[in-house]
Amino acid sequence: MLEQELTERQLSSKEIFDGRILHVFEDTVSLPDGKSASREYLRHIGAVCIVPVLENGDVLVERQYRYPVAQVLTEIPAGKLDRRDEDHLLAAQRELREETGAVAGRWQSLGVFYPACAYSDEAIEMFLARDITFTAREPDEDEFLNVMRVPLDELYADVMAGRIPDAKTQIAVLKVYSILHHNTL
């Protein structure tokens, strides 16, 4: 099938839920064969995440309770954009400083990922942050998390062994390990 023939076209769109975080839609689309189907999906403002690597090779990570999976998870710092057109680098610098108190002198984009392209338009841009100094943390009032330092090699081993289930942390740590250890970028 030619690529342009795979496209689905919107016939109608209905807003199901307009929450604080989740914005749920149900659209009717025409399929490549002319039939119609429904598509349930989320619209998300977008987000950023950061791998902050210290001079000695340690990475700043957070331990935070995630209600949907009922577990405390190890994650790299991350946060939603304040608005859809916010500059991603500025958002990453804000989130890193607020959550960990870290300020980085050197930033590098690691690209974007879609966590769930089948049912969400969320895109998360990943950053590598280096040349780090510290200022005061400013966590959001309802954000409870512990900041820890873990050697990059140990974090990579944890990801490879399946001990870090968070998607953004897996992708960004694997990329940073590849960049710093194999000079692939």
Added chain:
Amino acid sequence: MLEQELTERQLSSKEIFDGRILHVFEDTVSLPDGKSASREYLRHIGAVCIVPVLENGDVLVERQYRYPVAQVLTEIPAGKLDRRDEDHLLAAQRELREETGAVAGRWQSLGVFYPACAYSDEAIEMFLARDITFTAREPDEDEFLNVMRVPLDELYADVMAGRIPDAKTQIAVLKVYSILHHNTL
């Protein structure tokens, strides 16, 4: 803060939307400081994805239109469980055969990831599949996709360069490349 003190406790739960794919809930929880907050999230049945590596080092991937992001994406084969307690390996074998016609003689789990732990309980188990032979494809009636073969090295380079936004494909390809090239597992 002690880890057990990070936990949030459910005070009440409300079903917002019971769709075909999306099941949306809004709960009220008590926070570590005793205040209460709302948590919007999805319940998902769970899924599997597969990196099928052929004898010559090619990987079977799919090109499929993803309506939420309005793009044709390159993805490894994947699919939802048929039921929450379905055996993940059997589900992976079924999805691989239906979507690509491939049957693998050697399977290895690559661990699990949570695509969006902040607002979804979805868990995706990843598999590496080898010793592949082919039978007939049986795609779902409303599933339109093209199957392609891409060398693992090229797929890895595409992921590192940010040309493959799909999360499951990024994680699983980075893991398989690490396993096959650096013998890290």
